[in-house]
Amino acid sequence: MTKLKLALLGCAAILPAGAMADELNLICSADVVICELLVNEFEKSHSEIDVNMVRLSSGEAFAKIRAESRNPQTDLWWGGTGDPHLQAATDGLSAEYKSPMLDQLQDWAQGQAEVSGYHTVGVYSGALGWGYNREILEKKGVSAPQCWADLLDPALKGEIQIADPNSSGTAYTTLATLVQLMGEDEAFDFLKKMHLNVSQYTKSGSAPVKSAARGETGLGIVFQHDAVSQAVAGFPIEVVAPCEGTGYEIGSMSVIDGAQNLDQAKIFYDWVLTAEVQNLMPNAGSYQIPSNASAIAPKEAPDLSTVKLIDYDFAQYGASERRKALLSRWDDEIGSLPLE
Template sequence: MKSIIVFFVFLFSPLTIAEANLKIFCSAKANSCLWLKERMYELHGIKSEMIVKSSGEVLNIIETGAENFDIWWGGTGDTHLKAAESGFLAPITLKRKQDQLFWSRHLLDISKGRSVGVYAGILGIIVNKKVLSDLKLDVPLCWSDLGKTTYKNQIVLGDPNTSGTAYTFLSTLFQIYNGEKIRQILPEIKQNIRKTTNSGYQAILPLIEGENAISIAFIHDVISLLDKYEDLDVIIPCEGTGYEIGAASVINSSKNKEKAINFIELSMQPNIQNLLSSDIGLQIYSNINTVKSGAYNDEKYFNLINYDFFTYSRPMVRKRTLEFWNRLD
């Protein structure tokens, strides 16, 4: 019995974990996280433990104290920026910063060197055409259409408090509609919501099942499903849409900061990103020499707003935006 206890104490001692594995919160899709873990070991011999959680959840954990974790990989940039501004992230210096595209470097700049953009994804309205036609409803073409009373109980989306996707949706609307207009549109949309889910990706599942007609998600999360589920379709709203920059950061309390930075830099090379971009995650990846995304191969997806990551990641703005949403009932 004693030997068993000694074994477990050894197994979970911080020293063992720190030296053997990097502990990573991964807020990207689960299969991307798993592939990243395996590929990094295969190419560079780096062992890691991946905990898959939505970006909002990771932010909450970090804010309450995430001991023994080294890296936060993936998840919407605004949550990383908020953690950076609150002092939970360590500075990163990239050896080949010039290989990264403008948006990746931009995130590094506005986070004061604490988060770097790894991938990007575009937000869209995902519809189930069959449910819409059964209910004799039109396909929504704009964000403002989502507030129509005919879509009552037809929208499923992530909870903006925990889902980066849903927060991106909220801040996109705030950036498109200012002042009084947003006060009018958002309550109308909230009245049409059937339920909210923990993460943005989970919001697609009831749509596939035909439980509801409309969900809000990142396009790369659903593009691979379009062939399998013919009823699904992606709509780019007429007002233009927002996008996420998935970031990677080193947690301030990490005891393996150098290793962690190295992991992040290596994860931003084409030999890691190529397959993630073309086949697994399907997001737009940050290295200039990485192949193009398998999802965003059409010009129509790039009807984007000039998204202000800095403002909507500020703790006060985020708090105000979420409070505004939470108060609507």
């Protein structure tokens, strides 16, 4: 029997006559290369489970899961920033699950599980910052920005890209970080001024630094590990941790409430939390900090001990009402502004 793979895999899984494969419907909110690596490795070791995977940004994933809440089509959501995962937990869209792997995880990963009532768990971490194309900035005679305040330099007009926080967890983390650093009104004033230098609000959180790597823009505001990926690939990208301080993400994973394939979701959940699997991530150009305490952080990963991290309030900024209010204000005051 031939069964068509869904979404990104686009290939057929051949089963013996009369055999029925177990299924897992997975949303992956990381880079597509990482998503494909996980699916391929899982199916090698769990050949009885057929994974149907779709890649969506964090905001898109949350919207899909919410829209399907009366008839869930997704079993498991892996990756993407923790704030929408926490909102999904608050809104009753995800299910409680205490993995037997919990005691093997870093404190911050266990903390994510605890604050959500065990509706989500940390799978990786990374600090917010940006990557800039040194060749573009040198050619324009622009000093490399080292602080958030530097992003308001008129010399950067048209050279900044950042994602839309409605679709991107990276951009929402940026929004929440600035609010915590500056205060809400001050943060929105900053964003209005920075808007004058923005050429595009992308859908994907990692897209801005990929554009910078291709020479299409001077700078992309992203998680630092996404900028590292482009630098490791040989592009002229320099990675910056803002001098005033910055937020960070706890990439998360959630079992969906009402999952049709709950047992298979739990098998993947436990498997992906192992050190062996997390040690594979650099093979897909992923340089986040792994959540398993025994996993080895990639040597290329930003050293978080050298980054001035804020005390990011995941509980407050992952709460449904707070998140909705900030996104609504962004739509009204920033997203509605014309791009020049």
